Amino acid sequence: MSDRDAKALRDRIARIDGAGYKRYREIVGSWDLPGFTLFVDHAQSDPFATPSAVHVEIGPEGTRIPDAAVGTSARRLGAATWLAARFAEAASEVRARGTGRSGEVRMEHPGQTVLPQTAVIVDARGGLEARFLVGLPGRGRRVDGAGASELLLQTIPDLVRSTLVLDPAAATGIVEAAETNEDAEALRDFLRRERLIAFVADGARLPRASGIDDRPLETDGVVPFEGPPEMRARVELPNAGAVTGMAVRPGVTVVTGGGFHGKSTLLRALEAGVYNHRPGDGRERVVTRADAVKIRAEDGRSVKRVDISGFIDGLPFGRDTHAFTTPNASGSTSQAASIVEALEAGARILLIDEDTSATNFMTRDRRMQELVPSSGEPITPFVDRVRVLWDAHDVSTVLVIGGTGDYLDVADAVVRMEAYRPMDVTAEARSIAERHPTGRREVVETGWALPPARSIEPASLDPRRGKRSTYVRVPDGRTLLLGRHEIDVSAVEQLASRAQLRSIGLAMARLATEDDETSSVPELLDRIERLLADPGLDALDPRGEPRGDLAGFRRYELAATLSRLRSLSVGGGE
């Protein structure tokens, strides 16, 4: 018998019942409960503080996870995400009672995506570790012993047994999650092999519940995706078998169609396609190459020494745009800066929607070219850059354009959405472009070279606040608090979750503590990528403590967050 079994925990709790809340420290450590080990990693100091960090470990015999769910790393990731969602949902039903957060049990919910995350980690033999927070029960500022016994010896074991220990019915669900994720990875291999930039499977369900709810729209009216025959590709998946769908090729692709016909919904699915999705999401077989970045206008954002001269030159009063800095960008300058920053980070696919673009950045028609001579208009519109981006720099673009025909001259493929169904209208678009010339003069092409990467001073990412050496908070998923800085990331549309943003904040904090004076942005991004690859997300916690609230992120979202830091110090000035 272990001297740290359930009875020992019960006795320990009885000993501190009614004592000052801080005595909860005495239950820190591991406890061998029937079927699993409970670790109290950290005890909160009062009932209102951040709840206490807890994790459980269960061996393979205990979880009864089928071998089919853990055979490959892709399968394990799908399985772990499925378990995290299951535990998080059941935990959210646990009713708190008592002072502050007494009795709360909280696990980070993975949302719709499948990402490396730290809430549930499954090993190759089917054992697992699950990390979550609990509000240790208090009456006022005293230990509520009865509440603590119930929480730790009944509620949590019940949760563990009902969500992390699998009966045969649940085994089907976890295997499906594992296989779905393996298929998504197979689709990514398919993109590489066939040199595609995206694939949208027939039957996919793209629309979301609402603009603020990423879950699928659940109505009878959803039109399943069906790709046009001209763009059809077929792929054999390890689990789902043969799948057909729409292949998006490199180059310039224009998605057009009437208003409310599903253009933006398709583009958003491509944006989300850089991540895998859970079964039932509707986008499980929608995949986009990992270096695709959504670009939008974002007036008001901060820009630090970004060379936007390829798009905007000769601003009033002779402002230099080779190292453009502003605390308050306009629609067009923000969009230009976001493109240059994305390319600096390594993006090679741009996703752009006219709904969220600056009109004057996208194009300028013949009449405006005549009325506002180019000497008075600093903008080289994107329509005059999109070809050279592809022809000279291998940068593909997918654009949603309903309002201007100017892009028909520069598109390799044109898709028209008709009542949520895509049609390939490339040939028709070409013939229209020939019959109706726009009359616009192409702004002279000057063989545009991508600007060199910026150098930044990592120390300007200072994460300190008061007595804390690392302060990272994510109050609402649209804001990152880093030290005394507040970073608005509401326009970084491919951020998938708060856990991702939190992890980005910790990555920035880590960069700040390294002792190089300046480093190029791509070099810093590489460094973090290497860290995430090995040893992994856990390395992000400054004290090296296990935590369940982190998730994997791309270098592009890290770069975008970093670039929006108002106090960012970029080498060469400022």
Ligand code: ADP
């Ligand atoms: P557009 O960008 O062409 O104006 P949206 O993509 O914004 O159109 O879509 C318009 C509306 O139609 C949205 O409310 C969206 O959720 C819904 N929608 C999009 N695709 C589908 C679909 N396949 N089936 C049903 N509704 C859809």
Ligand code: MG
């Ligand atoms: Mg739209």
